[in-house]
Amino acid sequence: SYELTQPPSVSVSPGQTARITCSGDALSKLYTYWYQQKPGQAPVLLIYKDSERPSGIPERFSGSSSGTTVTLTISGAQAEDEADYYCQSADSNGPLYVFGTGTKVTVL
Amino acid sequence: EVQLVQSGAEVKKSGESLKISCKGSGYTFTTFWIAWVRQMPGKGLEWMGIIYPDTSDARYNPSFQGQVTISVDKSISTAYLQWSSLKASDTAMYYCATRSKSILFGAFDIWGQGTMVAVSS
Numbered sequence: 001s002y003e004l005t006q007p008p009s010v011s012v013s014p015g016q017t018a019r020i021t022c023s024g025d026a027l028s029k030l031y032t033y034w035y036q037q038k039p040g041q042a043p044v045l046l047i048y049k050d051s052e053r054p055s056g057i058p059e060r061f062s063g064s065s066s067g068t069t070v071t072l073t074i075s076g077a078q079a080e081d082e083a084d085y086y087c088q089s090a091d092s093n094g095p096l097y098v099f100g101t102g103t104k105v106t107v108l
Numbered sequence: 109e110v111q112l113v114q115s116g117a118e119v120k121k122s123g124e125s126l127k128i129s130c131k132g133s134g135y136t137f138t139t140f141w142i143a144w145v146r147q148m149p150g151k152g153l154e155w156m157g158i159i160y161p162d163t164s165d166a167r168y169n170p171s172f173q174g175q176v177t178i179s180v181d182k183s184i185s186t187a188y189l190q191w192s193s194l195k196a197s198d199t200a201m202y203y204c205a206t207r208s209k210s211i212l213f214g215a216f217d218i219w220g221q222g223t224m225v226a227v228s229s
Contacts, residue, residue, distance in 0.1 A: 033215040035153075042203055042219035043153065048212050086153050090214035096167055097143065097155035097214075 002026050004087050004100035011106045018074040020103045022087030025068055030089045032070040034063055038083045046085075047072060074105070082107045110134040110208045112142075112220035119226045120194050127190035128223045130204030137185035138162035140206045143216060144178060144189045148200040156202075159187060196229040 004024040012018035022032060032050050035043035045054055047063035050070060060075045074081055087100035115129040130142065143158040157168040157178045166178045180187045187204055202223050205216035 031214055037153075042222055043205075043216075044219075045212075045215055045217040048215040048217075054212070054217055084152075088153075088155075088215070096158060096169070099145075099153040099155060102152040 002091075002098060004089060004098055006085075006087060006100040006103045008101070009104045009106065011108060012074070012077045014079060014107055015076055018077050018081075018105055018107075020072045020074075020085050020087075020105065021069055022071070022100045023069045024089065024098075024100075026091060027065070027068045027070055027089060030091055032063070032065065033088045033090075034061075034072045035086045035088065036081075036083045037086065043086065077105075077107050079107050081105060110218050112204050112206065112218055114202075114204060114220035114223045117224040117226070119228070122194060122196055122227055122229045124194050124227075125190070125192050126194055126225065127188050128202060128225065130187045130189075130220050132161075132185045132187075132206070135208060138182050140208075142180070142187045142204055142206045144176075144187075145203045145205055145216075146172075146200045147203065147222075153203075156189070161185075161187065194225075194227045196227050198225060199227045200225060 006022050034047040036046050037043040046061050050065040051063040062073045064071050085103045090097050113131050138161045141158045141160050144156040146154045156172045159166040159178045159180050161180045161182045177190045204220040206218050
């Protein structure tokens with residue numbers, strides 16, 4: 001199996017930009033997905049296929065990929081963006097689905 | 109509205125069996141795979157396994173193979189996660205998840221509300 005590594009925490013001031021990375025050897029060959037999870041709630045899909053946004057997700061959330069690292073960017077962070085964020089990949093040849101270790105974003 | 113509705117919280121003792129459910133509505137239940145995801149208290153998300161409702165083809169994360177069984181009854185649009193002998197370490201929130209569109213292949217945009225399972229030793 002493989003692992004996806006994220007920083008445990010990221011802090012950002014309101015209105016500033018937060019970047020959350022996700023690293024994994026297989027990511028250069030696989031799509032990555034991003035989820036937001038607020039306390040007591042189920043995860044919400046933010047980004048699919050590295051950089052696509054589902055309908056209803058604010059434009060301040062964007063995704064990018066470079067080699068074995070993918071990045072979720074929150075441009076103009078708001079207090080409501082304080083949450084845990086998880087990357088995820090899917091591999092038809094491996095354990096199928098893997099979640100990253102998770103990053104707690106604090107807006108202060 | 110596409111949604112997954114899970115069964116309620118459970119409090120069990122070690123060694124007991126348990127089956128929790130996840131009912132789909134608002135879409136053709138047999139179209140997309142349904143996954144189960146574990147979240148232990150204060151921890152991250154772990155993919156446990158996935159099942160294709162039309163054929164009952166199930167795949168497991170090796171870490172959970174043999175520990176749980178994933179099944180489905182497509183006649184009532186319901187997926188299940190079951191344990192034959194619970195352990196205290198099974199205490200967690202369990203989510204089912206699926207996708208609503210083919211273009212979202214690999215992702216889960218529809219999640220159940222979660223089922224909390226508490227196991228005492």
